[in-house]
Amino acid sequence: MLGSIQRIETPMHRFSEAEEVDYVIVGVGAGGGVLLQRLARAGFRVIGFDAGPFWDTERDWVSDEKGAHNLYWNDMRITAGEHPLAFGANNSGKGVGGGTVHWASFTPRLHPSDFSIHSTDGVGVDWPIPYSDLKPYYELMELELPVSGPSYYPWGDPHGYPYGPHPMGGVGDALIRGCTNLGIGVSAGGPVAILSGSRANRPHCIYRGFCIQGCKVGAKASTLITHVPDAIENGAEIRPNCMVSRIHVGATRRVTGVSYFDSDGRACFQKAKAVIVAGYSIETPRLLLNSACPGFENGLANSSGCVGRYLMAQAGNVVLGRFEELVRMYKAPPAHALTEEFYETDPKRGFARGFAIQTVGPLPMSFAKQMMVAKGAWGWGLRSVMMDYNHWAAFGFLGEILPNADNRVQLAEEKDRLGIPIAKITFNLYDNDKKLIEFGKNKTMEVMWAAGAQEVVQEARYAHLVGAARMGDNPETSVVDQFGRTHDIANLFICDGSIMPTQGSANPGLTIMALAARAADYLIAEGEEIFKPRTRNIRKPPMRRDLSPPDTWGHGMPRI
Amino acid sequence: MNSQTERVDTRPVNTRTGKPIGPISQPGYYPGFSTLAQQKFWDAKTREVVLDRVINVPEIRFFSQQEARLLEAICDRILPQDDRDESHKIPIVPQIDRRLYENSHDGYRYEDMPPDREAFQLGLRAVEEIAQHEYRLGFLEIGPREQDRILQSLHDGKPSAAHEIWKRMAVHRFWMLLVSDCADAYYSHPWAWDEIGFGGPAYPRAYMRLERGEAEPWESEEKRYQWKAPDSSVSGVFEPVAGQAEHLGSPGQGGTH
Numbered sequence: 001m002l003g004s005i006q007r008i009e010t011p012m013h014r015f016s017e018a019e020e021v022d023y024v025i026v027g028v029g030a031g032g033g034v035l036l037q038r039l040a041r042a043g044f045r046v047i048g049f050d051a052g053p054f055w056d057t058e059r060d061w062v063s064d065e066k067g068a069h070n071l072y073w074n075d076m077r078i079t080a081g082e083h084p085l086a087f088g089a090n091n092s093g094k095g096v097g098g099g100t101v102h103w104a105s106f107t108p109r110l111h112p113s114d115f116s117i118h119s120t121d122g123v124g125v126d127w128p129i130p131y132s133d134l135k136p137y138y139e140l141m142e143l144e145l146p147v148s149g150p151s152y153y154p155w156g157d158p159h160g161y162p163y164g165p166h167p168m169g170g171v172g173d174a175l176i177r178g179c180t181n182l183g184i185g186v187s188a189g190g191p192v193a194i195l196s197g198s199r200a201n202r203p204h205c206i207y208r209g210f211c212i213q214g215c216k217v218g219a220k221a222s223t224l225i226t227h228v229p230d231a232i233e234n235g236a237e238i239r240p241n242c243m244v245s246r247i248h249v250g251a252t253r254r255v256t257g258v259s260y261f262d263s264d265g266r267a268c269f270q271k272a273k274a275v276i277v278a279g280y281s282i283e284t285p286r287l288l289l290n291s292a293c294p295g296f297e298n299g300l301a302n303s304s305g306c307v308g309r310y311l312m313a314q315a316g317n318v319v320l321g322r323f324e325e326l327v328r329m330y331k332a333p334p335a336h337a338l339t340e341e342f343y344e345t346d347p348k349r350g351f352a353r354g355f356a357i358q359t360v361g362p363l364p365m366s367f368a369k370q371m372m373v374a375k376g377a378w379g380w381g382l383r384s385v386m387m388d389y390n391h392w393a394a395f396g397f398l399g400e401i402l403p404n405a406d407n408r409v410q411l412a413e414e415k416d417r418l419g420i421p422i423a424k425i426t427f428n429l430y431d432n433d434k435k436l437i438e439f440g441k442n443k444t445m446e447v448m449w450a451a452g453a454q455e456v457v458q459e460a461r462y463a464h465l466v467g468a469a470r471m472g473d474n475p476e477t478s479v480v481d482q483f484g485r486t487h488d489i490a491n492l493f494i495c496d497g498s499i500m501p502t503q504g505s506a507n508p509g510l511t512i513m514a515l516a517a518r519a520a521d522y523l524i525a526e527g528e529e530i531f532k533p534r535t536r537n538i539r540k541p542p543m544r545r546d547l548s549p550p551d552t553w554g555h556g557m558p559r560i
Numbered sequence: 561m562n563s564q565t566e567r568v569d570t571r572p573v574n575t576r577t578g579k580p581i582g583p584i585s586q587p588g589y590y591p592g593f594s595t596l597a598q599q600k601f602w603d604a605k606t607r608e609v610v611l612d613r614v615i616n617v618p619e620i621r622f623f624s625q626q627e628a629r630l631l632e633a634i635c636d637r638i639l640p641q642d643d644r645d646e647s648h649k650i651p652i653v654p655q656i657d658r659r660l661y662e663n664s665h666d667g668y669r670y671e672d673m674p675p676d677r678e679a680f681q682l683g684l685r686a687v688e689e690i691a692q693h694e695y696r697l698g699f700l701e702i703g704p705r706e707q708d709r710i711l712q713s714l715h716d717g718k719p720s721a722a723h724e725i726w727k728r729m730a731v732h733r734f735w736m737l738l739v740s741d742c743a744d745a746y747y748s749h750p751w752a753w754d755e756i757g758f759g760g761p762a763y764p765r766a767y768m769r770l771e772r773g774e775a776e777p778w779e780s781e782e783k784r785y786q787w788k789a790p791d792s793s794v795s796g797v798f799e800p801v802a803g804q805a806e807h808l809g810s811p812g813q814g815g816t817h
Contacts, residue, residue, distance in 0.1 A: 004764065062606040063761035066613075066748035073667050080671035088667030169770045206766030216603060216763050326773025326782060330758055364758050368743035372801070378638055378715060378739050379708065379795020380572060386747065387588050389756040390773060390782065424671075 001058035002225045003218015006201040013235045017270050021045040022531070023523075024258055024272040026244045026287065029098020030509050031496035031516040032278030033223025033231070034141075038520030040236035041547045047237045047270065049260060051075075051283075052095030054240035055224060061214040065363045068213035071095065071102045077282060078412045078424040083462075085313050085427045089212075091465050092282065096240055097224030099280065100509060102212050104335040105193040105220050106358060107147045107510040109138045111156030113344055114504040121345050121352040123432060124402045124502045128473045128482040131157065136543055137514035142191075144552045145221040146199070147510070149190025155340035162555050164196045165189020166205065169332025171359040174321065174393040178451030179339055179357075186339045193221035193509075194333055200551045209330045209361055220333070223513075230549035242268075245420050247275050247291040247300055247492065252533060255300075255492045261418050273531040274491040276484070278516075281311055281465040281498040285409040286423045288469065301469075301486035301494075306479050308409035310470050312503050313427065315399035315437045316463030318360060318370055319444040320392055321453030327393045334361035342443060343505055351435035355399035356505045357444050362394055370394075374457040393451070397444040398463060400505045401433045409468050427462075466508050469498040481538060483522040484515070490536055495519050520547070568792045570642040570704050575786040582643035588755035593780035595750045595760035602761045610750060610761065618654045622661035622677070628653055630684050633700050637707050637795065638742045648751060655745035656680070672730050676737065683734045686722035687714075693721035708794040714738075715801055732801055757782060 001007060015021050023039055025032045028048040036048040052073075055061065062068065073092035079085055093099035112131035117124045135157065141147075142162060149161030166189040168176065179186040189196075194211070198204045205219040218225055228238065241263035248269075250256040257271040277284050285308040289299035299307050338358040345352050362370060364386070371377040371385050412424040429437070441458055448456045472478025475487035480499050486492045497512045518541075523530060525541035545553055571580035581587065596614070599607050620628045635652040644650070659665075660677050673679055690710050691699040699707060713719050714735045719726060746752050753760045759767065759779055769776055789796025 058603070059605060062609050063602065063763045064606055064609055064748075066744065067606070067609040069664070074665065075667060076665065077668045078671055079668045084670055086666075086668060092667060167770055170773055173771055206763065207770055208762035208767055210761075210763070328757075328759070328773045328775075331767040332770045364747040364753065364756060365744055368747045369740050372736065372739050372743065375798040376715065376800045377798055378711070380640055380789035380793055381795050381798050382639065382739075382743065384787075384789070384796065385798075386752075386756050389758060 001056055002229065003057055003202055004216070005203065006218055006225060006229065008229045008232055010233050012232050013237050015045065015047055015237050017268060020271040020273060021047055022273050023276055024049065024270055025276045025278055026258065027098060027278035027280065027283065027496065028096045028223065028228065028238060029093060029278060029280060029496065030100050030223060030512040032276070033097065033100070033227045034513045034516040035276060035278065035495050035520050036236050037227035037231040037234070037549065038517065038547050039523065040231045040234035042524040045235070047239060048231070049239050049242045049244050049258070050096050051243045052241065054096045054238060055101070057214065057216055057218065061216050063208060063210050063213070063216065065213060065365045068102070071214050075416055076414070076422050078414065078422065079427070080424060081426040082428045085425060085462050087282070090461075091313070091463065092280065096228060096238060097222040100222035101214050101224060103507070103509050104211050104333070104360070105509070106335040106338065106507040107142070107145065107191045107193045108338070108340065108356070108506040109156060109159075110504045110506050110511055111343060114502060117353065117502055123352045125472070127501050128471055133540070134511070134514050134518065137517045138510065140517060140545065140548065141510055141513045143555055144548050145193040145226055146195070146552065146555065147191045147193050148196040149192065150187055153187060153191065154185060155343060161191055166192065166194065166196050166333065166336050169207070169329065169336060169361070170327035171329045171361055171393045171395070172332065172337035174323070174327065174451040175337045175339070175357070175359050175395060175447065178447035178449075181450040182447060184339055184341045184447070186337060188337045190336070192333060192335045195219045205333065207332045209332060209334065209363070211333045211335065227549060243418060243420070244287060245290065245418065247277070247287065249293055249296060249300065249489065253295065253489060254533065255489055265418070274493065276493040276495050278494070278496040280496050281468045282409055282423050282425065284494060284496055284498045285468045286411065289411050290421060301479050301488045301492055303488050304476050304478060306470060306477065308468050309405045309407075310403040310467045310501070311407045311409055311425065311427065311465065312401055312403055312467040313462035314464050314503060314505060315355070315397065315401055315433065315440065316461050317397040317437065317441045317444065317458050318362070318461060319395045319397060319441070319448050319456065319458045320370060320374060321448035321451065322388060322391050322455040323393060323453055324391070326390050328390050329361045329393055330363055332361065335359060340505070342440065349439055351432045351439065353400040353402070353436065354505060355397055355436065355440040357447060358396045358398055360394045360396040364389060367392070370459045374459040393448070393453070395444050395448060396463065397440050398505050398507070399436050399440045400503060402430065403467055403470070403502060404428070404430055464503070464508050466497040466500040466503045469494050470501045471499040472501060484519045485536070490533065491530065493519070568703055568705070570640065570790050570792050572643055572787050572790055575788050580790070581787060583645040584643065585645055585648045586751070586754055587643045588757065589782045589784045590754060590757040590780040591783060593754050593757060595753045595758070598760065598778055601765040603763050606761045606763070613748065614750060617651045618658040620654065620657050622657045627681070627684050628657065630688060630699055631656065633707065634687060634711065634738070635742050637704065637711055638739055639746045640793065640795070642790070650746050650749045650751055652742050652745040656741045659741070670733055673733050674729055679729055679734055679737060682725050682729060683738060686719065686725040689722040689725070690719055704792045705794065712794050715799070735801065
């Protein structure tokens with residue numbers, strides 16, 4: 001079961017290991033899920049590997065904070081640096097659907113300015129493509145998920161959403177009240193990839209608040225329910241519980257397939273004409289580095305030295321306010337209102353780029369730990385502030401952290417249970433980041449006060465990951481081209497958040513999916529050329545709207 | 561416990577009546593509210609997982625008896641339950657023990673920390689050493705206020721002893737690991753949900769009253785009372801965790817957006 005009524009009726013196709021398939025995709029998350037569906041629909045023989053399970057959402061998932069622990073990537077990683085990142089539940093999924101299983105599913109687009117911050121602000125790096133190249137894919141993904149939100153969204157490139165906005169919960173009310181009192185524009189009811197009305201075999205949202213514990217309802221989009229079923233209907237195979245440990249390179253400096261451990265821990269090999277890595281910003285560089293071999297001593301696709309570098313997280317401070325009246329923030333999706341009024345660079349602030357302010361809705365375990373940090377609560381203090389849980393509202397500040405070569409993923413000496421070296425991640429904040437966080441945190445607290453809070457505290461944290469295998473035109477300073485093809489190996493691709501050169505202050509999920517749909521159009525347009533030596537075209541593919549999953553294209557989109 | 565500690569009242573105090581609270585079955589401002597009473601409206605898997613947590617308290621397999629007793633005393637101060645009657649105390653140590661026995665973790669470890677199993681064993685040794693250094697008694701033999709002072713010194717990042725151990729792990733990281741584990745055990749329990757008025761699982765029935773903090777027909781209205789921590793405790797006030805600069809980050813932080 002996927003959600004409360006969806007089922008996959010078609011038996012899944014099984015390829016043999018000896019059979020050379022067209023594509024192996026490593027990781028079936030936001031990027032891998034969309035790509036798998038597109039390639040299958042276009043008739044390619046494709047296998048998606050995932051290190052975690054193929055979920056039966058009704059049987060495997062729970063409406064319970066602690067019981068959701070197995071949705072996350074819980075294999076060990078070492079976190080280091082002056083500002084070490086948290087992983088697991090914070091930003092890493094494991095299992096078919098990947099991070100989209102546990103995202104809150106805010107789905108704003110990047111702004112046009114995000115694609116050229118080096119040219120305009122002298123910071124970070126420009127993308128190899130402008131916003132206009134990605135815009136039609138944003139529109140497509142907003143229909144395929146689909147995204148609920150206002151009919152006029154004013155920031156960046158103004159646009160509307162195909163599904164109506166969600167009703168407000170107590171936190172959204174507080175954000176609207178605070179912003180309105182300060183004269184700040186605010187978007188109510190989205191953009192969020194949660195159904196506000198039923199569609200086909202997916203029910204509408206029931207406002208139970210457990211979005212990031214996995215949506216049992218099937219109202220919140222994840223590639224598990226939006227793209228994987230169509231991929232299987234069209235002949236794709238998914239091998240769950242299979243951990244890919246190495247990508248193999250043949251004598252002609254082309255990849256030949258992948259080694260993996262199957263669900264029983266057996267070492268296996270799958271032949272493929274091309275390999276697409278979609279393991280997100282930690283596992284993708286980890287796999288490339290672990291695949292080092294003669295001729296590629298520093299890891300695959302790493303002649304630039306950029307594999308693992310320019311890792312980014314967004315500043316994600318949680319600002320908590322206590323109100324005299326009750327809020328009950330566990331109701332409604334955590335993601336339901338936001339403002340991007342501070343997204344763009346404002347020279348008066350003394351730093352480049354900006355931030356968003358969004359609703360969040362921590363459940364009791366998370367809230368207790370936020371109080372431990374934000375107020376130093378323990379003992380009777382913790383008991384007493386927790387008894388006030390229903391009086392608190394929480395905003396998430398989402399700030400752009402700039403790419404830096406020293407924020408990176410490397411291999412540790414320690415190995416996992418399969419004997420594969422684990423990742424060590426080093427993360428530091430730099431001057432612009434610190435100024436941006438200080439300003440944004442204070443602004444978010446100001447909004448909370450303006451909403452009428454009697455007490456406002458905050459916890460420093462980070463949200464999301466992108467980068468560590470960035471795209472660019474220059475093979476000396478980037479890992480992949482604008483379609484995700486590695487500069488060094490013509491039949492090795494990357495398709496996930498790790499290719500993003502910068503991140504803006506938009507949640508990355510929608511952008512990862514839009515990039516995947518664009519990469520799919522490229523692969524499909526190039527066809528068999530991809531599998532031949534010495535062909536490498538950079539030409540924009542025609543857009544294939546006919547490859548959307550059924551029942552998604554042709555629904556209404558408000559005119560703006 | 562020695563005779564001195566038996567005389568100390570460790571219960572919180574109702575500030576209007578001046579009387580100690582409890583022990584009762586359900587502290588908090590939502591008397592009579594029961595999430596478990598709603599279990600027939602939950603999906604089968606959620607019901608199974610939550611009921612298992614309530615009914616099947618795991619036995620101690622990772623810690624030694626001695627370590628378990630010491631950790632029990634520590635957890636009694638980090639999440640004191642003196643207002644709860646014996647049959648409604650929420651088990652903390654068995655949950656921590658199970659996590660460590662199964663070697664389950666959150667998917668990362670700080671570079672300046674040993675693995676969680678070792679961190680707990682080192683931390684327990686350190687707490688005992690501090691008690692010996694400060695009072696020439698074991699942690700189990702000193703009174704609740706003295707126990708709190710030792711824990712407060714970890715919270716403040718200023719332990720008076722066991723410096724060899726603190727060279728192997730950062731005090732504030734151990735402190736947050738310990739408090740996080742206690743908070744996970746307590747606030748994942750449906751009795752704690754009842755205490756704080758959290759509605760709990762709501763699939764497939766849903767929530768329908770989203771705004772203005774309104775209660776569902778099956779939830780309870782808040783009935784507040786004023787109370788304070790007992791005089792035997794120092795944990796009723798809020799002070800920042802020591803060393804907590806902007807860069808600290810918290811262990812076990814869940815995704816929020």
